[in-house]
Amino acid sequence: MEYSMNQLPQAINSDAKTQSSENQNSEVASDNSAGQTLDSENVDSNTLAAVLQFLQKHNLKGTAEALKKEARLKEDQLRDAQALQVDSEATNLLSSYKSEGDPNAYEKAYLSYRRFVESSLDVYKHELSLVLYPLFVHMYLEMIYNNHEAEASKFMERFSIDQEDYYQEDLKKVSFITKKEHMKGSDLMENFKSSQFTVRMSRDTYSVLKRFLQDKNQSIVMNVIQEHLYVDMYEGVPRNKAQVESTAGAMEGEANRQVNKTKIYYGLLKEPDIQLSVVEEEEDGEPGEGGEKPKKKKPKKDPLLNKKAKSDPNAPPASRLPLPDLRDIDKLEKVRALREASKRVALGPDSLPSICFYTMLNCAETVTCVEFCEDSSLLAAGFSDSILKVWSLVPQKLRAMKPAEQLADIDKEAEDVLVRMMDDKTGETMKVLYGHCGPVYSASFSHDRTLLLSSSEDATIRLWSLQTWTCLVVYKGHIYPVWDVRFSPHGYYFSSVGHDRTARLWATDHHQPLRIFAGHYSDVDVVQFHPNSNYVATGSSDRSVRLWDCVSGNCVRLMTGHKGTVSALCFSTDGRFLASGGADQKVLLWDLAHGHLLADLPGHTMTISSLAFSRDGTVFATASLDGSIQLWDFFRMTDESSLEDVNISGHNPDLLKRSNVIESLRLARYPTKATPVMSLHFTRRNLLLAAGMFEG
Amino acid sequence: MSEYEATGSLNLPTESMKIMAESVGVAGLSDSAAKELADEINFRLKTVIQDATKFMHHGKRKRLSTMDIDHALKIKNIEPLYGFSNPDHIPFRFASGGGRELHFLEDKELDIADIIGGSLPKLPLDVSLRAHWLSIDGIQPAVPENPPSLSKDQQRLESSDPVSKLAKIGDKTQKKSTTLTATNKPKTETVQVKQLTAHELSVEQQLYYKEITEACVGSDEARRAEAFQSLASDPGLHQMLPRLCTFIAEGVRVNVVQNNLAPLIYLMRMVKALLSNQTLYLEKYLHELVPAVTSCMVSKQLCLRPEVDNHWALRDFSSRLIAQICKNYHTTTNNCQTRVTRLFCRALANDKMPLASFYGALVGLSELGTEVIKAFIIPKIRAIGERIEPFLDGTGQANADRIAASHIKQLTIKVMVPILKVTRQPPDNVDDYRQEFGYLGPALHGAVNRARSQTTTTTASSGVISSAAAGSLGLSAGRGTIVVGGASGSATTSRNQSSAVANAASNPTKYMFVTSRPSTPVQATAPQTTQVVKLVSGAGQANKQTVMTTNQPKYVMVNSSQIVRDVGNKAPIKMEGTEGTPEVKMESSVVIKTENITILDD
Known part of the structure; x- marks a missing residue:
């Protein structure tokens, strides 16, 4: 068993919590410290008790006696302290729920607040109604905590x-808690007690709320709002229903505006100058067609290179994140990519991409993930029976390297040394990688196609070599299932997320993670690298999307609006936008510059499984487990949403919500017969590849 | 919210706790302890299941598996329950007794020796990868891997409620027209109508249409089989349906006038193929199909030589088609079955109707089900008898009329016997029958008697029939049987076919291709006249002796008084006609013109 028995879940959680408080969440930190000062006396005696225990354990009786005498601690007091210490953690955090109130007063208080919301002016109504859910949950928990179980269940019902x-799922979990004892250890509970639910409202709305609380002497409501809610106030007009709804739904309420203020470098890194080698390579590498090709290619290639050479003001400095130097083989690869890119089909509403669909047969309900490699020559699939299969999608077979004694015979100076290294006898169209001992939940190819990462239920990440077809490294860091792993577009770094609510940044040559990103309130389900490798985006079951800075380790964007688990993420080709899809069947489009929601693309009827932007950034493809692929006009989408309107009020610009606009953005919809689509990938020539397992 | 209530009610009751405690040896658990336990266990169970759903979602599945529960327990540091994985649903057993009810899982004892000694289970197929085009330049090609572009439900909706389609198109045009002035409205409406009538066929579709129609009525039997296969299974045909239906309707019109039997048969087989295509909804095209099919049933003359050619088979086949159409597409708005029934009834009532048409109407009614037979044919039996009596008894009548009359007689008997057998109580009295049914009474009486005595002795051979039917289309007529073999027929199938022919007569089966016969062998009912025309294909080496080349479609005609029991046998086929030379026609992949489906007349 991978999970060591002495590593209790609490340890991790507290670890994560300190991390998060350091990182960004100042509320959490203050909350914790407040709890500590409250019981400063207890803490004191706790510390003493701990010291005493230590002394007794090591048989230092004399010192222990002296300490006892000096601290003037009585035996019973000590016992008390010890008992206290056992559940001090839970008690401290939960004690805020303690109240002597009459259980029936809650119902009345809730009703009166609801009536107040209903009777208030329409302008304020929607923002005020945001309070209803946290109010309800905290009242329920308060009743449970004070042993009013029957009333609590009636209240819940x-x-x-x-x-x-979108809160019903959480409410279901809350309703499982019917006893004070249950409150410990429930992950949802921990969120409610440790974090403050953020409610964003305008100053006017807030003053209306304050007046209500004072006038009616609503001590219960007031108490909840003061203890458990963070009101993020802004100047300006209260938001309307659509605006409120578009960003509501996350476990921790809405994103605090302050969180999204940091400047981020969403631009792309400058492409290394490899133009010289382009021409050389072409003449060297392809003598057969070298005669005329360079002449043709040159004019085409130049603008491509020039465009990238222009320095983007939003791009991070090249030295910001140390990246591995380009090897010769990488340069070759880049040349190949450029050559392919010059043959790219320009997409648009009038020229839609062709879609090639790879259906996996005879494997109903066993495939857990499918992944294409960057140049579309390989396909990896993870299975629930712990194996990983790699197919070659091109005529070229998958070959393994020759054994060491044969490798020694090869002339290392030869031109085709890389080809000679490989053993033709091992050529197969499909290879199986054995090693994991749990379902493989994700796989990710490195850009040079020599490495493959996989993450599994067995809490490990494995790095496989696609030259020797063996496992190279097992990264053990997560102690719970790892849901997703992704290679950085520049190689070397990779990022993983898992059930332990953290995202981690790794380097292939380190056993330990370089960064641990903690802050999500529930499982982190999906991770994606920014095209410039400086950021990772994570999507979580707490229904929020976060963007983390790989260099500082801080959370730089928090985006709320999903009403269900986030299941797919994808950065736009230019790095400015992030698309996210969720179990709520929505695809949301975010502007990373401000963390604003730009569009809400409806139309799928099941969990979104994969998203992809075309290589020229004009078409956006979404795939869902409902077995359909939809194409969207991304060019018009960004064109129509007023990007330049840097909004002052701090909340979202109007969404492209009007249904006819959204409908006109949808270019096409392609259903499959009975194959949930699991992966999408645009080839370098803008052909769309899709894969899924046949269920019929 | 109902969802919440559902979870609220999904609690293990305290009684369960007591029973479980008992099962592990704790007797007399107190109520309060059971309540405490139940609460705690409910909470734990729910959290475990909640975690298990996470594993389900990440496994991209829609069904929770026992493995998910194991994984959920594992992350909670609880030992998983090993040995509960089962690919199938495990049913709970129920037992009650002593005032208690129990649900439990049956734990069967397995003999280890059986498992070790038993044969290994079949290896599952290996995972394979298959690529197809989901879209080519934005257009989804109509290949079998892709879903039909217009689902059957949608086709049904559009045919029953054309407004829905109009609204959709109107939506699009109106969106554009709103920017124009309001006075343009009448104009946009005319545009809508035009859009509705325009059926664009792509170049590929036009090519397909050409190929299919040529193959269907052309001379190459193998291509024809392919074409029918395509019509019956291709998912993207609905767009071409109007063309295909018009083709069928026009084809029938021309060929009925010119009395070309073979093309009519092919066209009817086309209808059959379209009917069996799961993705098509033909309701909108019934106005073309029903007249065409009915023409093939009741037309006065369908072939050049009515006394020789077996046009009865076509009539029978078409009548089954019309029955299927009625069954599939009868709605209260189109009243299809009612109208068809009325048409045939009127034809039966008409004294001037030629006998061939009379037969068609009769067979049409008889295919529409027992209720129709009871309501419309039984009262008319006497009239039918009177109608055909002069032709069968009189000597000076034309040969064609005599044949027609005897066909009608056979048909009436065949249809009536199964019903009379049930409705009338034995003993059967000839005089009663004569009184009730007139001229046909004695014949019916004899047939019913035979049927009663033979029900126990005849054995079904439906398996054989199905094998014959699957590869071929059988057209059965009152006196003769035609079996048109598919191009892929092998020696064994042809043997089956021949025995099928022998047994078909004795087996009232439900297979579409082989008509239910009166439950008497053919020889018994009409020993001197029954003939079988058999078209076999690729009959194998046995037939080399008799001029045929192998692996080519062949048409064999046999007098079935001596039914060829074993075509695949080494023995040369024995063919003895009662008169004249036995006629064997062998043509390798040739047009079946009408003369090929001739029947030896005696």
Whole structure:
């Protein structure tokens, strides 16, 4: 068993918490410290008790006696302290729920607040209604904590229907808690007690709320709002219903505006200058067609290179994140990519891409992930029976390297040394990689196609060589299942996320993670590298999307608006936009510059499984487990949303919500017969590849 | 919210706790302890299941598996419950007794020796990767890997409620026209109508149409089989349906006038193929199909030599098609079955109707089900008898009329016997029958009697029939049987076919291709006249002796008084006609013109 028995879940959680408080979440930190000062006396005696225990354990009786005498601790006091220490952690955090109130008062208080929301002016109504859900949950928990179980369940039964649909799943989890003892250890509970639910409202709305609380002397409501809510106030007009709904839904409420203020470098890195080698390579590498090709290619290639050579003001400095130097083989690869790119089909509403669909047969319900490699020559699939299969999608077979004694005979100076290294006898169209001992949940190719990463239920990440077809490294760091792993577009770095609510940044040559990104309130389900490798985006079951800075380790963007688990992420080709898809069947498009929601693309009927931008950034493809692929006009999408309108009020610009606009952005929809689509990939020539397992 | 209530009610009751405690040896658990336990266990179970769903989602599945539960337990540091993985659903057993009810999993004892000694289970197929084009330049090609571009439900909706389609198109045009002035409205409406009537066929579709129609009525039997196969299975045909239906309707019109039997048969087989295509909804095209099919049933003359050619088979086949159409597409709005029934009834009532048409109407009614037979044919039996009596008894009548009359007689008997057998109580009295049914009474009486005595002795050979039917289309007529073999027929199938022919007569089967016969062998009912025309293909080496070349479609005609029991046998085929030379026609992949489907007349 991979999980060591002495590593208790609490340890990780507290670890994660300190990390998060250091990182960005100042509320959490203050919350914790407040809890500590409250019981400063207890803490004191706790410390003493701990010291005493230590002394007793090591048989230092004399010192222990002296300490006892000096601290004037009585035996019973000590016992108390020890008992206290056992559940001090839970008690401290939960004690805020302690109240002597009459359980029936909650129902009345909730009703009166609801009535107040209903009777308030329409302008304020929607922002005020945001308070209803946290109010409801905290009241329920308070009742449970004070052993009013029967009333609590009645309260739950009566009012849980009122709450928004997207909270129902959480409410179900909350409703599982019917005893004070259950409150410990429930992950959802930990969120509610440790973090503050953020409610964003305008100053006007807030003053209306304050007046209500003072006038009516609503001590219960007031208490909840003061203890557990963070009101993020802004100047300006209160938001309307659509605006409120578009960003509501995350486990921790809405994103605090302050969080998204940091400047981020979303531009692309400058491409290394390899133009010289381009021409050389072409003449050297392809003598057969070298005669005329360079002449043709040159004019085409130049603009491509020039465009990239222009320095982007939003690009991070090249030295910001140390990247591996380009090897010769990488340069060759870049040349190949450029050559392919020059043959690219320009896409648009009038020229839609062709879609080639790879259906996996005879494997109903066993395939857990499918992944294409960057140049579309390889396909990897993870299975629930712990194996990983790699197919070659091109005529070229998958070959393994020759054994060491044969390698020694090869002339290392030869031109085709790389070809000679490989053993033709081992050529196969499909190879199987054995090693994991749990379902393989994700796979990711390195850009040079020599390495493959996979993550599994067995809490490990494995690095495979696609030259020897063996496992090179097992990265053990996560202690719970690893849901997703992804190679950086520049290689060397990779990032992983898992059930332990953290995202981690690794380098292939380190056993330990370089960064641990903690802050999500539930499982982190998906991760994606920014095209410039400086950032990673993560999507979580807490229904939020976060962007982390790989260099500082800080959370630089928090985006809320999904109403279900985030299941797919993809950066736009230019690095400015992020698309996210979720179990709520929505595809949301974010502007990273400000962290704003730009568009909400409806139309799928099941969890979104994969997203892809075409190589020229004009067409956006979404795939879902409902077995359909949809294409969207991304060019018009960004064109129509007013990007330059840097909004002052701090909340979202109007969404492209009007349904006819959204409908006109949808270019096409392609259903499959009975194959949930699991992966999408645009080839360098803008052919769309898709893969899924046949279920019929 | 109902969802919440559902979870709220999904609690293990305290009684379960007590039973479980008992099962592990704790007797007399107190109520309060059971309640405490139940609460705790409910909470734990729910959290485990909740975690398990995470594994399900990440496994891209829609069904929770036992493995998910194991993984959820593992992350909670609980030992998983090993040995509960089962690919199938495990049913709970139920037992009650002593006032208690129990659901439990049956734990069967397995004999280890059986498992070790038993044969290994079949290896599952290896995972394979298959590529196809989901879209080519933005257009989804209509290949079998892709779903049909217009689902059957949608086709049904559009045919029953054309407004829905109009609204959709109107939506699009109106969106554009809103920018124009309001006075343009009448104009946009005319545009809508034009869009509705325009059926664009791509170049590929036009080519397909040409190929298919040529193959269907052309001379190459192998291509024809392919074409029918394509019509019956291709998912993207709905766009071409109007063309294909018009082709069928026009084809029938021309060939009925010119009395070309073979093309009519092919066209009917086309209808059959379209009917069996799962992705098509033909309701919109019934106005073309129904008249065409009915023409093939009741037309006065369908072939050049009515007394020789077996046009009865076509009539029978078409009548089954019409029955299928009625069954599939009868709605309260189109009243298809009612109208068809009325048409045939009127034809039966008409005294001037030629006998061939009379037969067509009769067979059409008889295919529409027992209720129709009871309501419309039984009262008319006497009239039918009177109608055909002069032709069968009189000597000076034309040969064609005599044949027609005897066909009608056979048909009536065949249709009536199964019903009379049930409705009438034995003993059967000839006089009763004569009184009730007139001229046909004695014949019916005899047939019913035979049927009663033979029900126990005849054995079904439906398996054989199905094998014959699967590869071929059988057209059965009152007196003769035609079996048109597919191009892929092998020696064994042809043997089956021949025995099928022998047994078909005795087996009232439901297979579409082989008509239910009166439950008497052919020889018994009409020993001197029954003939079988058999078209076999690729009959194998046995037939080398008799001029045929192997692996070519061949058409064999046999007098079935001596049914050829074993075509595949080494023995040369024995063919003895009662008169004249036995006629064997062998043509390798040639047009079946009408003369090929001739019947030896005696």
